[in-house]
Amino acid sequence: MLTTSRGISFLLALAIAALTVAFLSLLDDATPTLLVVAGVLSFSLPYILTYITLEFLIFKEISNIYHLLEKVQKKDLSDISEHSYRTSISPLRKINQTINSYAISKNKEIETLQKNAVFRKEFIADISHELKTPIFAAQGYVHTLLDGAVEDEEVRYKFLKRAAKSLNSLDKLVQDLLTLNRMENGVVKFHFENFDLKNMILEVIEQLENKADRRDVLVRFYFDKNDKFITHADKDKVYRVCQNLISNAIKYNHDGGEVVIKLEKKKNKLHVSVRDNGKGIPEEDLKRIFERFYRVEKSRSREGGGTGLGLAIVKHILEGHKSKIKVESTIGKGSTFSFSLPGA
Secondary structure, eight states: OTTSHHHHHHHHHHHHHHHHHHHHHTSTTOOHHHHHHHHHHHHHHHHHHHHHIIIIIIIHHHHHHHHHHHHHHHTOOTTOOOOOOOOOSOHHHHHHHHHHHHHHHHHHHHHHHHHHHHHHHHHHHHHHHHHHHHHHHHHHHHHHHHTTGGGSHHHHHHHHHHHHHHHHHHHHHHHHHHHHHHHHTTOSOOOEEEEEHHHHHHHHHHHTHHHHHHHTOEEEEEOOTTSOOEEEEEHHHHHHHHHHHHHHHHHTSOTTOEEEEEEEEETTEEEEEEEEOSSOOOHHHHTTTTSTTOOSSHHHHHHTTOOSOHHHHHHHHHHHTTOOOEEEEETTTEEEEEEEEEBO
């Protein structure tokens, strides 16, 4: 009985009522009716006040604290609320708030660790596969030559050329990994300068002209010929961004397709968009295409010779320019990648 707020309130109210009635009975003019009324009032009012105080300010808060502690102990923090508590005169409410805040922070920490663990497993699996492909290819060609094919001059040249190509792919993969790692750690320095973004994009298009011709892809570049598009940025890194986006637009387009590049001035920004009319990217993949090694079409991507790190590098380069890469895509109609740079 003494372990509940109701029992404690009953005993306290009964004691108060008994003392009140005993004191009033000592008076000469105290009537039985007065004693009964005084007894009822002195019992009911303390009972109600004590019960409310104990139940809502102490027992309920202690119950909430125990409930939270049980969840923390069981590591079941999924349904812990982040809402802020109302102000209360109960000191236990502050303890409850502290425990709740601790539980929320631990829950977020656990979720982060779980995500990191999943990412680590995926990364190890991806990089193992990416490294294995060129290494096994080069290894196969070299062992074939060592087994006797080296005597045939034509076969020797062909296999050495293929082995060199595989090793070049391996070198590109390692270099991209190092570049991305340095960017994420803030080691790579940006060298900002003024340059004409239009001329730089024309250079990229000229460099990729043969690649577009092999796929019979038409590359169109739209800009205002009467305007200058001077930006203040790292020219080499922006060149790599444009090179990656335009190259992908050609590579993932269909034969005989079209790539449309637009350069526009919008207020004090230079806006670049690269659109293709290829297969498009499924909605569930759009949020992940900027992750390391993530590929929408894994077999086609590897055949195309990509490392799977290009868009991740693009994202970090633009973040270094306080910009973001945006993508819109419709299945069967193509994709549009866009970004903005400050006008000089």
